[in-house]
Amino acid sequence: MRENESFFRRQLQSLCGLALLSPILRLIPGSAAEQAGRAAWAAPLLALPVLLLYAWALSRLRRSLQEGESLPDFALRVLGARLGRGFLLLLGGWLLLYCAFTLRVGADRFLVTVYPRSAAANFVIPMGLLALLAALGPLKSLLRVARMAEPLLLSVLLVLLLAGLRAADWTELMPLTPADAGLLLRGSWPSLDIAAFGLAAYFFFLPGQPREKGTFRRKAGLLALFPLGLTLLGAAVQGRFGAPLCARLSAPFFALVRNLVFFRSLERVEALVVGLWILPDFLLTGLCLQAAQRCLRLACGYSPQPEERRLDFANGRWLIWLGGLAAIGLGLVLAPEPASLLFWSRRLIPALSLSAALLIPGLLLLGLKRKRL
């Protein structure tokens, strides 16, 4: 049993970690460079203390959950039926919006880097249907995909990172002085935002997460690797293009990949890398839809079960279809212009994501306190 739990935790960690690769390559270092200029690459390091604090708070809160309970069940229990349902509808709506945005921005990555003459719908619809398929099935299928994709994605990322760092111009990264502290702080928001979503997903969104003592201590070391990885990624891209150019490019990481030449002969591998990044998009959209369907079904008074048949419409499962199709529809109409997509990508979604990351534990804490009183 203990071995199974550990295996589940490992799978969940893979799912949440890999799903974050999608926003990471969208926001780092472009958004950070916009905020922090030359200090952008080092800004994720400053996010570490806050992240550790946030993870500690979530792990403490997690201990209040009962066995097998996820955030939606917990919300209904502590906030009461009416407030809990409102909270779940809001959370479900946010997750669907995030799913739709991920579909749209994933399509844009293809349009910007490989298929400029294509239409966003060609990518939004297939990916949306795949995410819907993942949401219709059991959570364990999505977890297994994450475990299988992990070695491939991480090794590709590592190779690209090393090649990028090798070609980096260090004068684009230094000097940093105490006067840059304010910029560093501003530049750490994107990293905080990304990690907060990942932590919330790990601890709360899906059923069956670890709730025993010591989880935080075990994960703290791993969590410290996250800002370190983002720092190296930022250094590789910013070292190649400089902060102003990074802020100007819509996909600086993929621009870096386009410029890499391996063994003086192998170049233009960005199409392969962009193709591979379907996997993080799939995991993120699948994760969002899985969590959203649970929220919406609980809010509507249904009781989701761990084992359900994929094409069964009973027990509110029609809401999964509705949610999936709504996300696809929204993904098709959302931010049609590059300028508006940039606004969504660098302003609106991070702001909403960070607000959600703060509001979720905040509301639950309030609910817990009220219950105890």
Next chain:
Amino acid sequence: MKRAILLLLLVTPLLSGCSFLYTERREVEQLRLAETMGLDAAPGGVLLSLASFSGAEEENASCSSAVGASVSDAMERLQQRSLEGPLFCGHLQHILVGEGLAREGLLDLLSYVCHSSDLRLDMPVFLLLDASAKEAMTAVEGGKGIADVLSALEQAEGEAARLTSAGAILRNLDEQGAAVVRTLRLAPSAEEGEKSGSTVEPDGYGVLVDGKLRALIHSEDALGVALLTDTLRPSPLVLEDASGRRATVELQESSCRLQPLWGEDGALNGLEIRVRVQGAALEIDDFSAVTDPHYADALTARLESSLSRRIGNVLELSQSLGVDFLGLGRRLEQASPIRGRGLSRDLGTLLPSLRMSVSVQGELRHAGDMN
């Protein structure tokens, strides 16, 4: 799970470009592979030229052009008019810009490079003086034409080529407000007889301010740019010794050190530039004079004086324009992070009022068997 995998396999062809779904698929033999992009000013827009060769036959180089309101518009027109096959720009290697367009401004072009899915930011940009890019692209023949010549130039430039890549120009324009771009001139080729024709040869640098060509640094002073930016590559320099005889020195290595002079109020008052150069005497009319230490000292003094003048000319231009196209501010900021904070951006405005002093220390070694 099996059904999920099956569905995944069925859906993935939608994204992969498989021929039965992706109808724009082309075999490489059907394509014209563009290697050099030329851009000139044209009434109401730009004249875009692409030097390309057939994917099936490398020797079949040709140049096609179209005028458009913008670079992307001209590219679209060129694609529509291409009779020899679809143009593929994914392997474009160089951009050649006519002087006229550079004077009008290159920001549109650089923005196109930034946002195009075909072009790489590392592509070197060359500026052609006294001729249009199209003229050069059609005049240079043999092999893959202009692409071969520009590739050879890029290789010869080594690290210095990165100074003038599209990405570096954009970055420097953003950070310093100015950048340099390598200039070329059309010249008769070295081959004689049937193979004689035209080629392009390096000249100096063009100075871009706010994206527009504002000044030229000609071939003689180009060495000053190389010394100030630490991008010197081995190159010969012809001097006159004290007796008026020619002596050729090969410049091999150099290093440039900047010493800021701070005022009591903490403001930057001046700049001391110390350059060390190592070279070797290659060709000297009076062979026996090489072993004479007085002769070597005198020749070294001539070398130092010649290099000081070139460096001085480049700095004078930078001061008169009031822009830091050499990236001196960034180097000062690297050296003094606290006091020099912001100089990478602001040095240009300070330059006209700064006291500048240049000192060059030369070291001449005897080449090969001349010891």
